Amino acid sequence: MKKFFLFFLVVFVTSMSAFSQDTLIRLNDERIICKIQKEDAAAVHFTLYKNGKKFDTFLDKSEIKSIIYGNSASMQSSNFDKVSLGAGLGMDFGGLGLNLLVYPQRNIGLFGGVGYAFAGTGYNIGAKIRFVSENTKSKATFYGLAMYGYNAAISVTNATEFNKLFYGPTVGFGFDYKSHPSKKSYWTFAILLPIRSTAVDDYINDLKDHHSIEFKNALMPIGITMGYRIILN
Incomplete structure (x- = not known):
C-alpha cells in the first residue's frame, strides 16, 4: 500500500508539473517546452529538462514570437512591433497625415511623417524611445520622442500667399x-x-504691422498627437 501511494504521488507530481509547463515559440516557429521563472525587459528566463537533466537558461525576447503560459489557450505576444504604419493628427504625422515607424532595436524606433499642415505639406523625421513594461499583460507602453520638421504653421484666410x-x-x-x-x-x-x-513671432508681427492681418487664434505652446497604427511586421 505504501509503495502504491508513493508511486501515485510521483505520477501525480509529474503530471502536475507537465500540466503547468509553458511554451516558448521562436520566430522560426520552433516550440520550447519549459517552465518560465521570470521575465525582464530583454529576456525570458526559464527551466528546461533534457534527458532527465535540469537546465536554467534564457532567451532574448527579440527571438521569441509568442508565449503560451501553462495550459492556457491564450497566447501572449512578447514580440513587439518592428514596422508599423499610422494615420493620425499631430506634428509627427506631418499635420493630418501618415507616419511610418521602424524599430531597428526593441526600444529605439525611427520614424517619418508627412501630411497636410493647413499652411502646406508638413513633414517630420525623428526617433522614438519606448519603455517596454516587464508585465507582458500591460496594455500601455510609454515612450519619449524627439524630431525635426514643421513645428509651426501660419495660415491666413483669403490670403494664402502669406501661408508659411x-x-x-x-x-x-x-x-x-x-x-x-x-x-x-x-x-x-x-x-x-x-x-x-x-x-x-517676427513673421506674425510683420503680418500684423505691415499687412494689416489680424490673428484670432494664437499659436499653442504645446501640440497633441492622436493616431492609429497598423503593425506591418
Whole structure:
C-alpha cells in the first residue's frame, strides 16, 4: 500500500508539473517546452529538462514570437512591433497625415511623417524611445520622442500667399495603447513641445504691422498627437 501511494504521488507530481509547463515559440516557429521563472525587459528566463537533466537558461525576447503560459489557450505576444504604419493628427504625422515607424532595436524606433499642415505639406523625421513594461499583460507602453520638421504653421484666410510653415526641433512624451497583446494594431497618444525660433513671432508681427492681418487664434505652446497604427511586421 505504501509503495502504491508513493508511486501515485510521483505520477501525480509529474503530471502536475507537465500540466503547468509553458511554451516558448521562436520566430522560426520552433516550440520550447519549459517552465518560465521570470521575465525582464530583454529576456525570458526559464527551466528546461533534457534527458532527465535540469537546465536554467534564457532567451532574448527579440527571438521569441509568442508565449503560451501553462495550459492556457491564450497566447501572449512578447514580440513587439518592428514596422508599423499610422494615420493620425499631430506634428509627427506631418499635420493630418501618415507616419511610418521602424524599430531597428526593441526600444529605439525611427520614424517619418508627412501630411497636410493647413499652411502646406508638413513633414517630420525623428526617433522614438519606448519603455517596454516587464508585465507582458500591460496594455500601455510609454515612450519619449524627439524630431525635426514643421513645428509651426501660419495660415491666413483669403490670403494664402502669406501661408508659411516653420521648421525646428520638437520633443514630447506619450503612450501606445493596445487592447490585447496579440492585436495587430494600436492607438498612440502624445503631448508635444515644439522648440520654435524667434522667426515665428517676427513673421506674425510683420503680418500684423505691415499687412494689416489680424490673428484670432494664437499659436499653442504645446501640440497633441492622436493616431492609429497598423503593425506591418
